[in-house]
Amino acid sequence: MSLRQTISATTPGDRLLLIFLLLVSCAGIVFIKDVLPSSGGVIIEVEGKTTHRYLLEQDRTVRVESPYGHLTVEIRGKKVRVINASCQNKLCEHQGWVGHGVIICLPARISVTVGVPDKSGDKRIDAITG
């Protein structure tokens, strides 16, 4: 009994089920991200204290002040960047668009955390084997 014979011996039910599952899963992969609300937000901290909290979906530009300087944070297209920092080397500006991570402006003591998971997300599991 060859593989080709085995394939041709599948019932119509088998083939319909296969096609159905392929369609459903591919459609799911394409569309699931549009259906779900996005992952997190943007938290801006000055000297370790949270001063601003925004959603990643809402485009906006914010000016953040601290006793040591200021910078302007732009949120657009689910990404965040710093424009117009008050310091000289402007490392945070050069970091560019950030979709997930932290932008830190050391001279002004401001940190911008992007894509903050909510509290229950902290106990995520990296991997399970077995």
Next chain:
Amino acid sequence: MTQSQDNYRIALLSAYALALHAFESLIPMPIPWLRVGLANIIAITTFILFGFRSAMMVTLIRVVLASLFSGSFLGPGFILSMGGGVSSILAMGLVLSLTPGLFGPVGLSLIGALSHNLSQLFLAYILFIQKVEPVLIIAPFLILIGTITGTVNGLVADLLIKNLKNSQETIQDTVR
């Protein structure tokens, strides 16, 4: 078929399933929890040739022994393995008794793979993640991979079943 022959057959099939399970863990995978589920070939073959009870026994023995050998007994991986294995056999039994003749080995394998994935996602959600979004995001990927591996496993199981049926006398000799 006597009781001891039945037990002997289940032991033999469990050993095959266990060997495939162990062999599979040697194959490197891009994602750690991704498995082809080679042992399910034995589960499907057992289910179609010898029925629901034998398949359930073989799966239970395989999952428990494999986890004992690898040291993950009662761990998260064991719970997911057990839930997936048991539910896939249950689903195949249910579908075959509700709609006999509609699905061949490949269709039953797909049903098994689907319920395997869904129950594992459900267990992972209830026990470990407790967030709907990551589960929903990963679900279509798992179902797609499960569909592909399920088809391959089903085809291999079908080949195995037909070749076994062709050499029925040989099996009778081995079982005796």
